[in-house]
Amino acid sequence: MTRPKRWTTAVLDVQAPGGWAVVQSNQGFLKDSNGVLFPREWLKRQDLPLMHEHGIGHFDGEPVYVQTLRDSPELNLALDLEGTQWQTLRQFMLADDADVFQMLGYAAQISTWAREHRFCGSCGQPAQQVPGERAMYCPHCDLRAYPRISPSMIVLITRGDEVLLARSPRFVSGVYSTLAGFAEPGESAEDCVRREVMEEVQVTVKNIQYKGSQCWPFPHSMMLGFHAEYDSGEIVPQADEIEDAQWFSIHDLPPLPASRSIARHLIDLYLAQRSGSVEPVLPGQADG
């Protein structure tokens, strides 16, 4: 059964009054006991060090803006707003409801892109928001910069009852995950799978199958998820990038990534297939 979507994106006019805003700084998003949406007119009266504002969509039918604050000592002022605190996007992913995380993930991506495109990359002149379009525009060279999305592959490699999992030095202690990496210009997603797997563990794979995708707003990845079968080679972890990589029995797995990640989904999907149980569905994949 499909549930109505609580969050939908839209380009809203920043000159229009009213509505709600989420507030982002380098410390995360502001929240209080009512959540992350603050009345926009009330925020304007708080005199926060605003860098920019973008109208990003509707939550439960109400207009939502993102307000991005400058890094400054004044930022602690926000903590003087009674009962508020900062929470990182990762904490929202782990703790809060999926609709709120979807909204904040989008807000974070728009805010990051807008902050990094205040000036034209071609001529260096100030860029401006385009009414009705999600673009930063340079009137001098008629150049539009659109939100940045970075395609990345992620792959679960299997060999019968074994799965190849690895640790990056960036991971939470003890956690092993599937291999991942950014696509380079000139390659297909499947080329990217083969290249990254070779670079990170020096094995070859076969029967590469696409399994689904996920927006990963840390800071702007589009994860393309695959399953592949082991073909040949011994594991040799890539220096600096891969702390450890091993074959694990599906009956004796290490700590795994968070359940909302496509990494975890690819593993859970394979476990379900091996045991003949119901296959999990990744959020955003179901029809309707």
Ligand SMILES: NC(=O)c1ccc[n+]([C@@H]2O[C@H](COP(=O)([O-])OP(=O)(O)OC[C@H]3O[C@@H](n4cnc5c(N)ncnc54)[C@H](O)[C@@H]3O)[C@@H](O)[C@H]2O)c1
């Ligand atoms: N959702 C999930 O389940 C999940 C799981 C694992 C990784 N990921 C994400 O996958 C992405 C790629 O994984 P990785 O970090 O192993 O990548 P990677 O193996 O390509 O290695 C990272 C390196 O790629 C380079 N890089 C950084 N940003 C880039 C970009 N936009 N385009 C090209 N190269 C870039 C840098 O040199 C960086 O050190 C990351 O965003 C990571 O957070 C998501």
Ligand SMILES: [Mg+2]
């Ligand atoms: Mg990688």
Ligand SMILES: [Zn+2]
């Ligand atoms: Zn320009």
